[in-house]
Amino acid sequence: METIQVLCNKLAASLHPWMSEIATALVACVLIVLAPDINRALQRLVGARHFVVRTSLFILINAFGFGILIVWLAPQLASGLRGLTGTWLVPVLVLSFIFIGVWAQRQRQL
Numbered sequence: 001m002e003t004i005q006v007l008c009n010k011l012a013a014s015l016h017p018w019m020s021e022i023a024t025a026l027v028a029c030v031l032i033v034l035a036p037d038i039n040r041a042l043q044r045l046v047g048a049r050h051f052v053v054r055t056s057l058f059i060l061i062n063a064f065g066f067g068i069l070i071v072w073l074a075p076q077l078a079s080g081l082r083g084l085t086g087t088w089l090v091p092v093l094v095l096s097f098i099f100i101g102v103w104a105q106r107q108r109q110l
Helices: 002-046 053-080 088-108
Strands: none
Touching: 002 053, 002 088, 053 088
């Protein structure tokens, strides 16, 4: 067990400089899985509106809404991940990406 902790600590130390990028990847992956549901809900809300209104809302939600979420959430997530010890950081990251992958598979996005 001690060997696994040492390996996790070494891997976590090498991941720390990349924590912002890892957090951005996690947030982006979640948004990619959520995007079809968000766009379907948006389509139900504005489906009968004029083309310009539908297009404008699509651009606002997808470009600016998702962009703002990534820009705001990624640093928050990175800060939280930096607070984890090396023993916890690696398993949390691995399980997070596995969870998102399984979730995407169940949403038929893979």
